Amino acid sequence: MKTRNLHSKRAYLVANGDLRLPANQKCWAAQSNMESALAQAFRKEGWKLVRAHPYDARLKHGFIDSQKRGLEVFRTIDPEFPLVVAESVWQYSQHILPGLHTHRGPILTVANWSGTWPGLVGMLNLNGSLTKMGVPYSSLWSEDFTDAFFRDGLKEWLQTGRVTHDQSHVRDFQLVKIPDADRKLGQDFARRFRRRKAILGVFDEGCMGMHNAIVPDEILNPTGVFKERLSQSTLFAGMRDVSDSEAKEALAWYRKKGLVFRFGSDEATDLTERQVLEQCKMYIAAVRLADEFGCSAIGIQYQQGLKDLTPASDLVEGTLNNIDRPPVKSLKTGRVLFPREALPHFNEVDECAGLDGLITYQLWRELGYPPENTLHDLRWGRHFKGAGVDDYVWVFLISGAAPPAHFNGGWRGAVSERQPPMYFRLGGGTLKGVSKPGHIVWSRCFVEDGRLCADIGTARVVDLPRAETERRWRETTPQWPIMHAVLEGVSRDQMMARHKSNHIQVVYAPDEAAGHRSARIKASAFAELGLRVALCGSVRSSES
8 A cells, every 4th residue: 555545544435236226226225334334443443434426316326336337436536545345235346347457556345244235245256356357455344343353354454455364274285185096086087078078058148247257268168168158038039939838847847846836916026827937938948958059057147138038047047957857858859858967057157157067067977976066155144053053154045046956855845936026027936945954065166367266165054943044034035045054164254255256166965074075086176177276174185
């Protein structure tokens, strides 16, 4: 931080927001309260926090809500001064990335710690995007911005322009000695995977401002994976080629499996059978397009574009990620497509998750383990004590892409509820359930220093009392599938400091020992494919 800026004891604040007006309006009160608490924290240190853009009385919020608006705001900011990006809402990173890319003063990203107001999810996405762009930044998070962790971090940033966090849970995989058999299994798999090559079907890139979710071709292709860039309009057109009878057969399949639909009669607020039949058509069209273009995995953007044309894609996504799913036949030949296989889907076209999910699916197949996997949002968490649990329990939550194979009771343990109207005007059902207890391997691929990287760890999924599950759902999004996860050897703050995305990939292992072994094998496979790999937390380097 330059001397003149230290003496000024003044920092700018920007609040980046959603692209969707209802979301910005609904979250504004929480953002305003957060900014007041932040300003007070700065005042206690003798600093002034200056808002760089005003509240808009016409729009009824004070967020930067487009890339155009972001450029306008950053033209008024001295690029040498300290800058705070304060988030209590999901934010579209591209709104402010151009300004942050050329900002030379220290940058601090700050999030509220709340399940209801998803600032921490938005901040993690922004952090991953800044990491990909090579823009230096520091991060802090807090429930009320008065705790010692936040105060100490803020003091450090005001004095030095950076915040240091504990990263002792991270081990460079190159420096870890694992059993030769595990390393060879991973390497042999990776060589076969690269030689076979695979295609990711990408239904429009850049969903919801996730710059960090786009993997440049030149660093993706050496893994043996290539993109087929498809348009969501192609998917919508494909839905029109699906007959009403085919959609009704898929719905009947769901019902026979025991999936419960929470139907109502009001299209504006309820889930209706018409909406679900449209989702069935999307599912069938997606499978047919994947077959036509030779895709081993696909990602549907949905939010921008399709959200104004058709109900949500989430029931479709969770179904695709499950081996046991409604059969889809080719229009040309009548053959069943992808029989006895899932068609891995990467929610919100997160290509980092797509690469990870495809590799995980095929590797777990070879290991003989259930291969269904999914991403979740690293949404929030809180310590829980009771019912045999005394740990910090994370809420992993996603909008419906989790496969029923992960749920207590499978399909019979799942329900489909209407997506919230604030984000999903045309409705559509989710695929909601509670993830079963067990051992999982978690991971995240990301781009840093111009290359693909991956963090890998292990965790336990725990059962919480129903009342606690319902409370956590109420504080987040009750229509979505939930996983109660306890990370092994990684604290809350270590995870937040290190993780480069709002998303985290998860897959079950048969038991604890298999979880650690498969994490080692997966790390070896990623490394063979050219990724820079880190083991995070308590992943054992051997069977002992």
